[in-house]
Amino acid sequence: xxxxxxxxxxxTHVSCDDYNECTNEYCDSTSGxxxxxxxxxxxxxxxxxxxxxxxxxxxxxxxxxxxxxxxxSCDTVTGCVYVEVxxxxxxxCTxxxxxxxxxxxxxxxxxxxxxCTxxxxxxxCVNEYVDCDDNNxxxxxxxxSxxxxxxxxIDCTKSSKCYDYxxxxxxxxxxxxxxxxxxxECTxxxxxxxTGCVHEEKECDDHSxxxxxxxKADVGCLYESLSxxxxxxxxxxxxxxxxxxxxxEVxxxxxxxCTxxTCVIGEGCHHIDVxxxxxxxxxxxxxxxxxxxxYIEIVCDDYNECTDDTCGENGCTHTHIDCDDxNECTxxxxxxxxxxxxxxxxxxxxxxCTxxxxxxxxxxINTEIxxxxxxECTDDSCDSVSGCINMYKWxxxxxECTxxxxxxxxxxxxxxVxxxxGNECSTDMCDSNTxxxxxxxxxxDYNECTxxxxxxxxxxAHEEVICIENDECSPQSCDPxxxxxxxxLSxxxxxxCTxxxxDSDSGCTHEDRECDDxxxxxxxxxxxxxxxxxxxxDCEPEDACHNSYCDSEDGCYSEVVxxxxxxECTxxxxxxxxxxxxxxxxxxxxxxxDYNQCTVDFCSTVSGCEYVDVVCDKPTACQSVSCDSExxxxxxxxxxxxxxxxxxxxxxxxxxxxxxxxxxxxxDNNACTDDSCDPEIGCVFPERDCSCESLCYDYDCSPIDGCxxxxxxxxxxxxxxxxxxxxxxGCVYTPVNCDDxxxxxEDLCETGCKHTQISxxxxxxCTxxxxxxxxxxLYEDNDCDDxNECTDDSCDPKTGCSNxxxxxxxxxECTxxxxxxxxxxHNAxVxxxxxxECTxxxxxxxxxxxxxxxxxDDENKCTNDICWSDxxxxxxxxxxxxxxxxxxxxxxxCDPSEGCINSVVxxxxxxxCTxxxxDRVVGCVFEPSADxxxx
Numbered sequence: 001x002x003x004x005x006x007x008x009x010x011x012t013h014v015s016c017d018d019y020n021e022c023t024n025e026y027c028d029s030t031s032g033x034x035x036x037x038x039x040x041x042x043x044x045x046x047x048x049x050x051x052x053x054x055x056x057x058x059x060x061x062x063x064x065x066x067x068x069x070x071x072x073s074c075d076t077v078t079g080c081v082y083v084e085v086x087x088x089x090x091x092x093c094t095x096x097x098x099x100x101x102x103x104x105x106x107x108x109x110x111x112x113x114x115x116c117t118x119x120x121x122x123x124x125c126v127n128e129y130v131d132c133d134d135n136n137x138x139x140x141x142x143x144x145s146x147x148x149x150x151x152x153x154i155d156c157t158k159s160s161k162c163y164d165y166x167x168x169x170x171x172x173x174x175x176x177x178x179x180x181x182x183x184x185e186c187t188x189x190x191x192x193x194x195t196g197c198v199h200e201e202k203e204c205d206d207h208s209x210x211x212x213x214x215x216k217a218d219v220g221c222l223y224e225s226l227s228x229x230x231x232x233x234x235x236x237x238x239x240x241x242x243x244x245x246x247x248x249e250v251x252x253x254x255x256x257x258c259t260x261x262t263c264v265i266g267e268g269c270h271h272i273d274v275x276x277x278x279x280x281x282x283x284x285x286x287x288x289x290x291x292x293x294x295y296i297e298i299v300c301d302d303y304n305e306c307t308d309d310t311c312g313e314n315g316c317t318h319t320h321i322d323c324d325d326x327n328e329c330t331x332x333x334x335x336x337x338x339x340x341x342x343x344x345x346x347x348x349x350x351x352x353c354t355x356x357x358x359x360x361x362x363x364x365i366n367t368e369i370x371x372x373x374x375x376e377c378t379d380d381s382c383d384s385v386s387g388c389i390n391m392y393k394w395x396x397x398x399x400e401c402t403x404x405x406x407x408x409x410x411x412x413x414x415x416x417v418x419x420x421x422g423n424e425c426s427t428d429m430c431d432s433n434t435x436x437x438x439x440x441x442x443x444x445d446y447n448e449c450t451x452x453x454x455x456x457x458x459x460x461a462h463e464e465v466i467c468i469e470n471d472e473c474s475p476q477s478c479d480p481x482x483x484x485x486x487x488x489l490s491x492x493x494x495x496x497c498t499x500x501x502x503d504s505d506s507g508c509t510h511e512d513r514e515c516d517d518x519x520x521x522x523x524x525x526x527x528x529x530x531x532x533x534x535x536x537x538d539c540e541p542e543d544a545c546h547n548s549y550c551d552s553e554d555g556c557y558s559e560v561v562x563x564x565x566x567x568e569c570t571x572x573x574x575x576x577x578x579x580x581x582x583x584x585x586x587x588x589x590x591x592x593x594d595y596n597q598c599t600v601d602f603c604s605t606v607s608g609c610e611y612v613d614v615v616c617d618k619p620t621a622c623q624s625v626s627c628d629s630e631x632x633x634x635x636x637x638x639x640x641x642x643x644x645x646x647x648x649x650x651x652x653x654x655x656x657x658x659x660x661x662x663x664x665x666x667x668d669n670n671a672c673t674d675d676s677c678d679p680e681i682g683c684v685f686p687e688r689d690c691s692c693e694s695l696c697y698d699y700d701c702s703p704i705d706g707c708x709x710x711x712x713x714x715x716x717x718x719x720x721x722x723x724x725x726x727x728x729x730g731c732v733y734t735p736v737n738c739d740d741x742x743x744x745x746e747d748l749c750e751t752g753c754k755h756t757q758i759s760x761x762x763x764x765x766c767t768x769x770x771x772x773x774x775x776x777x778l779y780e781d782n783d784c785d786d787x788n789e790c791t792d793d794s795c796d797p798k799t800g801c802s803n804x805x806x807x808x809x810x811x812x813e814c815t816x817x818x819x820x821x822x823x824x825x826h827n828a829x830v831x832x833x834x835x836x837e838c839t840x841x842x843x844x845x846x847x848x849x850x851x852x853x854x855x856x857d858d859e860n861k862c863t864n865d866i867c868w869s870d871x872x873x874x875x876x877x878x879x880x881x882x883x884x885x886x887x888x889x890x891x892x893x894c895d896p897s898e899g900c901i902n903s904v905v906x907x908x909x910x911x912x913c914t915x916x917x918x919d920r921v922v923g924c925v926f927e928p929s930a931d932x933x934x935x
Contacts, residue, residue, distance in 0.1 A: 017524015019535020021056030036520025038552015053536020093121030145659030185220030233268020392835030400435035421879030448483035496531035621658030743776030789824030837872030888923035
């Protein structure tokens with residue numbers, strides 16, 4: 001309180017500010033200034049609450065200590081929470097653990113160290129035995145625990161030298177008789193089990209006195225007939241198989257009335273023909289073997305209708321008749337069966353570009369046709385196959401700025417394209433490569449005090465910007481470069497103890513600054529230069545186990561020091577008599593011991609005592625390992641597991657390798673058994689079968705020498721067979737080969753070989769019959785081909801060849817039908833292309849070419865659909881002015897399905913101080929409200 005000589009008593013408020021943000025100060029009318037510590041407790045165990053004299057309460061996030069393989073979080077009620085990292089991937093086939101803050105899911109080691117099992121994991125370790133069957137009948141299949149599957153080759157070799165032995169993967173052991181054929185027909189080829197092939201000389205005696213017996217290597221036995229001829233033509237010699245040559249007198253009577261029969265010594269029988277010639281050229285002189293000479297009148301008919309047949313001094317004459325009808329339009333010929341034949345010459349030169357006709361005196365005339373269709377839009381030409389071709393001209397000038405068309409009178413025309421889109425807001429241009437294109441007009445007048453718009457019908461417009469001013473503290477103006485702006489009024493009185501402001505109605509205001517921070521931990525006051533100043537109160541702790549703080553409401557207070565080091569391997573306590581809180585906390589190590597020989601004991605700072613399973617040293621290949629809580633690692637012998645069911649092997653276990661197997665030896669020292677091993681029984685010695693080796697011998701077996709044999713005798717005492725023996729089938733009696741290698745004779749054997757001539761007549765006029773000694777009867781087709789593909793050539797077995805003209809009409813109006821003698825029928829497709837992209841060109845088998853109009857509709861109401869004959873359908877996008885209704889109060893757009901849509905523009909600017917409406921010409925208008933200007 002004070003007194004001013006002018007104003008009287010002055011009661012100035014006392015400033016209780018201690019300039020300490022950790023106190024709340026206020027003034028009690030009775031006791032004066034009171035300072036209480038600020039309460040900085042935010043009741044959140046996840047913050048560290050403290051107070052700074054200058055800045056006040058601090059609620060810093062609590063930093064929860066990070067422990068290896070622990071997830072740390074904070075609970076607002078209980079504080080830091082530590083949960084062991086869960087590395088479980090819920091897969092029983094992985095070993096899940098955490099190390100150095102990383103989860104590891106290592107595949108479970110299911111290896112049983114046995115190469116005879118397939119190790120895998122499925123709901124735990126699975127060790128399935130390997131199937132060692134290699135599907136090969138030539139191996140003994142077994143398994144070695146170290147090496148895995150073994151496939152020992154079976155020995156198929158046997159003692160016989162008459163067979164080749166081998167093994168087939170699908171059958172097992174097989175044997176094939178060796179080929180003892182020495183390609184010598186004079187030996188009998190066989191095989192001895194002990195020595196192999198034997199070649200004995202063949203006996204060629206046919207037991208006949210009428211042959212010379214010999215043998216030729218490439219043919220075999222030869223029985224050459226003995227010649228009994230004494231070269232006396234008047235005796236006949238015969239040969240008897242037992243007596244040999246026997247003579248008899250020749251009988252020269254040939255029982256032919258047309259010969260005189262005599263016998264001349266040294267020459268034999270003579271048969272002189274009787275002379276029956278009557279010297280008449282019109283008789284045929286013949287002799288009958290029974291009746292003698294007789295004379296038959298000659299018939300001169302040659303059965304040819306093309307000749308006149310007569311008989312005279314020189315015998316028969318056949319004069320050709322004249323069939324010429326003196327007409328150049330006919331082809332005159334003669335047919336041996338019917339006589340003269342006159343065929344019309346159609347003069348067809350098989351050229352579709354000529355008119356073909358015939359003149360009786362001149363003959364064929366082929367005049368070139370005129371293909372001019374008097375249409376300047378076609379190129380006229382002629383094709384020898386299809387005839388006239390009137391191909392539409394391609395009038396494309398490759399300029400997208402012209403419409404290409406063709407006029408039948410003047411030819412190609414190129415009219416400039418109209419690119420006007422009816423929009424004053426675009427510049428219309430055309431590019432020869434791409435066609436019409438439009439560039440928008442730039443209406444920007446670079447004046448920020450105007451609104452630049454463009455109307456499709458009138459072009460650019462520039463409307464003045466209205467800057468609204470309704471605040472005494474912000475006068476408005478417009479700058480052509482920046483637009484509307486407000487010039488803010490400065491109300492600063494340069495006194496830090498006042499709050500400067502501006503009232504939109506009255507102007508600048510200056511209010512005294514209230515410096516009370518309501519903090520019991522500070523002293524509060526105000527400095528005209530610095531403004532409010534708050535001084536912190538200093539609070540002293542009661543002992544080393546307490547920290548002192550200041551509460552903004554209650555003032556100074558103390559809390560117990562937190563000695564938790566967040567280490568589960570220490571016991572944490574506090575000494576109040578320590579020199580400072582930093583030295584008060586004490587930590588004693590935790591001792592971890594579970595008295596189990598199968599664990600390694602240690603302490604984790606995160607989780608405390610840990611007991612990890614002991615890893616035992618790797619056992620030998622013949623051991624398994626486990627762990628006992630009292631004894632530790634225990635090793636057991638597993639060598640008994642090396643015994644398998646295959647009796648063809650002996651088994652043992654090696655500490656380094658594991659299971660081993662050795663094949664047993666099976667030999668009973670008996671040459672009459674085949675020694676082998678069966679995996680289920682062991683050694684087996686089945687008796688050896690000697691009889692299967694050759695049917696040309698009788699076999700026996702000796703335990704020392706093995707198979708023995710005695711030769712089988714093969715003789716059927718038949719002169720028409722060759723006797724031999726085949727090892728596989730036994731005795732073979734092969735008929736003597738009487739083949740004279742002449743297919744024109746029939747060969748057989750009775751008392752000797754006979755060869756009879758065969759007949760090859762097939763009574764068919766369509767074949768030429770002959771006989772080839774190498775091939776036999778040959779029936780060569782009579783070639784009726786007249787080298788004309790326009791005739792159907794055929795042959796009748798009774799009448800012979802015929803050539804009938806064919807029809808090339810395929811009854812299809814879409815083809816041009818003709819026949820060419822060299823190539824036959826041609827059905828060339830009709831070209832229906834009218835070269836107009838606005839028609840769909842088709843051909844109907846009944847009606848010929850059909851032209852259907854193309855419908856160009858893309859079902860888009862925003863395009864103009866037209867068709868150009870040179871390019872086809874065109875879908876031209878309608879310009880932006882197509883839907884313009886010249887109303888700035890609507891938004892004009894086009895919808896492909898509905899067409900033009902003119903939706904009303906929303907002019908609401910959400911400003912209560914403007915009246916919003918729309919003008920058809922300028923669009924939205926925002927005028928300042930009279931009500932806002934009045935206020």
